[in-house]
Amino acid sequence: MTNEKMQEQAPATYQQRHTLKTGQTLIIRTPKLGDEVALIPLMKQLDTETRFLARAPGEFNMTEEQEREFIKGFFDNENKCFLIAEVDNEIIGTCSVGRPSIQKRYLHRAAMGIGLRKANWHQGIGKKMMQACIDWCKNSGIEQLELGVVTENTRALSMYKSFGFEISGTQKHALKYEDGTYADEYSMVLFIK
DSSP states (O other), X not given: OOHHHHHHTOOOSOEEEEEOTTSOEEEEEOOOTXXXXXXXXXXXXXXXXXXXXXXXTTOOOOOHHHHHHHHHTTTTOTTEEEEEEEEXXXXXXXXXXXXXXXXXXXXXXXXXXXXXXXXXXXXXXXXXXXXXXXXXXXXXXXXXXXXXEETTOHHHHHHHHHTTOEEEEEEXXXXXXXXXXXXXXXXXXXEOO
């Protein structure tokens, strides 16, 4: 097998299993090549299920090859992490975390985001993904984890606050919707001990 083939088939470097209240098994893991086939329709679905994400419905337009290259970009990258959540062999969510820059003055910081299929809300999956991102930060020497959240997204705000995130500022009119209305966004930070 060539080195290129071996690299493309890199084994998952992270995998955690959790039992949900429903009795189903949740697996949070690094993606592997081939997952791009399921990730593309998931991302398109997520954009239709909430107004709280950065993209509007129809804006996710990555091809399978582009998504495959995106996944490969995380292999052996110590500055960022991309994880998927899977229940019953179906990918239902994603989370990513990474340093905003590799310049020395930014190496103590990371930013993150989470997306979860609406049918799987209220099952504790978001908290498990959040914990995986925080664990990556701790293992990577990150001192502060940052995120942005629409001020009206009370469900997410509650979860972030339960982990110790604090509001550090507000961006007025951070998002503009097709109907001409705006959404403000909180900047939040978790100082990792």
